[in-house]
Amino acid sequence: MKKHLFINAIITMLASTLATAQTKPDIKPGAATMAVQPFMFSVNTLTQNQPKWNINYTGSYGERASGAFGYDGVDQQVSVKGYLGNRLTLYANADLGFANAGGVTSAQQAEVIRDFVGGRQALGARFGVGLGANRDFSNTAAIFSRVTAAFDANNWRLGGNMKFEKAFSKSRDGIDLITSIGFQHRIAKSFFAGIEAVGQDLEGFWETDEAEGGAKLLIGPSINIAPERSRLSFSLCGGPVFYATRSSVLTSAAIRDVGNLASQNGYTVKAMIAFNLQR
Template identity: 65%
Template sequence: MKKSILTLLIIALISSSVMAQLPSFSKSMNAVGNAAQPFLFSVNTFTSETPFVSISASGNYAERTAGPFGYDGVDQQLAVKGYLGNRFTLLANADLGFSRTGSTASAQQAEVIRDFVGGKSFYGARFGVGLGANRDFSSVGAVFSRITAAFESPTWRIGGNLKFEKAFAKDRDGIDLISSIGYQHRIAGAFFAGIEAVGEDLEGFWETDEAEGGAKLLLGPSLNYAPMYSRFSFSLSGGPVFYATHSTVLGSEAIRDIGTAGTQNGYSIRAMVAFNIGR
């Protein structure tokens, strides 16, 4: 009898010790579906219930496109995202691209986004506005504003961006308009799947002399896996690039998610792994 009571006391002490450690453990880890970057063509914001700092590495392979990772070839990006408090999110990245001709180029970008609706809890609706600056692969600087929108639930999520960019070059448009939207549904466990669409240089629908070659669209699958109590999350997206309109101006090397190379259609595939540093 005494041995049974002693055994029960030991089990109770061990259980209480483990339960006491669980909150601090879970705060530094991802909950199910709590991905650092669920969509690869849309930027999302952090909240007090999401990782405060994450580091991500992504790669892109494209043909007949020019994107933020390079021109027409293989490109790499390293990004840091952090929660600054008071619903502010900081995002900075650096890109290194390897073109098919053997040349290399780099680009950098940094921005700060604040949620004005939501942003305190992970689940529910969030709307934010951000400001940033970048230097593209042709060493042209630009400033931009981004509007973010998202809705998260335990079983599905939707998110999108609307970006207005002003490049400091005479051969660029006065304002470039870039939009994106993605939807994912929980398939099993922490695995989400859906679809993502991107529209770039949409001013090409009403400007025949659009400086980046015309309006372009991408539509393809979107996958995300963020296992419970793991510091890692994984994302994959991409698809064909369609040119909805064409202008007489050849495409530039502006930072574009799907870009343009001449007037041909192409495709882009992107993969990302993110690591949550924690608080």
């Protein structure tokens, strides 16, 4: 039942966004590159040329998966993303998860990212560094730093993150490393499509006793629809979550960008609809 409701919600959101796009005038070249959040697994910075404040709703469904985007069940997330000026971006979210096995848990996260290279215009290269804190679904607190990189052109975009996290738990790694990268190409007007990949606990490639089960990877298709004169935009991505390496240590419920449930492979699907508070 939960799975069917989630799939129906995705179809409804996509249909609504497509209908909005069809009622708007032709998109100017390059306008659709100004997406609020084009990639689902990489956080991008905003510029003064983009909508400055946005409220986003994200829903995800996972099987044998866990993380900020969802776990073994349905995750409902509300987030706020805003441009603070001086090349600073604020991103904060709160999650409510409904597990397939029963039970409801929550998680929160907040961070501020500053572009140190680029960031004054929507097009071109941007490189930033951010700091943040979170509380995951297992009630474990952590602090983290995120390095962001992006390049936006008229007909394509590239973005990625490297996230270094320190959890306040003896059962967790000293420092967790999460990497992500995404590429999208313009298919038609405001419609972009491409691919995203995520790596979690990559230290498992060289640490046989990696504390959270081993190195895990996700790769899957990615789409973004962001009509120029609409307040709404839509993003979708999903794919298999699989272990590239394994260790004998059981996994935890740490916030991640791919799932990790007791050394089992799984999958996840994540969809977001963003609403621009300012024209």
